[in-house]
Amino acid sequence: MSEPAPGWVPKLVALDIDGTLLRWVDGAGQTHAEVSEAVADAVRRAREAGAHVVLASGRSPHGMVPVADMLGLDDPADPVWVVASNGGVVFRYPPMDIVHEQTFDARPAVMAVLEAHPNALVGVEERGLGYRVNKPFPAGELSGDMIETPLEQIVAEPVSRVIIRDPEATADDFVELAGRLGLHGTDYVVGWTAWMDLSPVGVSKASGLQHVCDELGVDAQDALAIGDGRNDLEMFAWAGRSVAMGQAIDEVRQAADDVTATVDEDGAAQELGRYF
Secondary structure, eight states: OOOOOTTOOOSEEEEOOBTTTBEEEEETTEEEEEOOHHHHHHHHHHHHTTOEEEEEOSSOHHHHHHHHHHTTOOOTTSOEEEEEGGGTEEEEETTTEEEEEOOBOOHHHHHHHHHHOTTOEEEEEETTTEEEESSOOOTTSSSSEEEEOOHHHHTSSOBSOEEEEOTTSOHHHHHHHHHHHOOTTEEEEEOSSSEEEEEETTOSHHHHHHHHHHHHTOOGGGEEEEEOSGGGHHHHHHSSEEEEOTTSOHHHHHHSSEEOOOGGGTHHHHHHTTTO
8 A cells, every 4th residue: 555645635536436425324214325424525625625526437427416416516607527437428517518428339248248147137328317228127226217128229229338237146257257258349347246337448437537637637647536346447547546445345455556444434535634
C-alpha cells in the first residue's frame, strides 16, 4: 500500500456508487440504499474545494440519477459529470445530457454465454423506463421497470451494455466461462454474483473517465478513484491514485494503491477527508 505524494490533492474524484457511496441497510421490512451524512458531506467538501466529482458506475443512466440527487449533485447551474454503463455512456446532470455513447453488436457474445447457461437472464437498458429483459431479474437488482421482450429483439440492435445474470450459478462460474469463451469483440466484467456486464472492446469506466478528463483538461495522474468491484480495475490502473473499499475482494484490493475502511465505516469519506 502507498500513501499519496506529500501535498498531492486530486483535481478529479471518480467515485463508484454501490458499495462505495451507497450502503444497503435493512429497515421497514425491506433493504434499501442509503448515503451516509459523512459521505455526502465529504463529496460536498470536495466539490466546494474545486475538485471535479464524477460518478462512475455499471448502473444505467436511469439508475444513477437518484444517487446524484441523494448526494445533492442536482444543481442545474453546476451539472455533475457521470460515467454510466461501465463507460458506455457519459452524461451530465441535471438535466440529463448525453455527451458520449458507444454501442456494439452484443448478439454473438450473448448467444455464446447462453449456450453454456441456457437459463440465464438477459437485460439491456430502455432509457428513461428501466430494462428490456428476456425474463424477470430478482427483485431489487434492476432500477426502473422490467419490460419482458423476446431475446432476439433484445440483441437485434446495437447497445451500450448487456447484463447477463444466472441466479443458479456463481461469480467464479462466470469468471471461468468468460476466460474460456474469450468473448471476442467485447469486454466483460463479472460482479459479486453470477452477473456479467458485456460492453464494447476498450470501453470501461477508465475510457469514460478519460473522455471526461479530455473535456475538462485534467490529467489522469491528477485523478483519485475509489471503488470496490471488478469493474473498477481499469479505473484503478488509469487513475493517479486508486483506493479500494475495505470490503472489496482480494483481487480488487491488491490492484489498488491503498485500501480504506468499509462502506459501513464510511471509507470513501475517510479517503476524501485526507484532501478536503
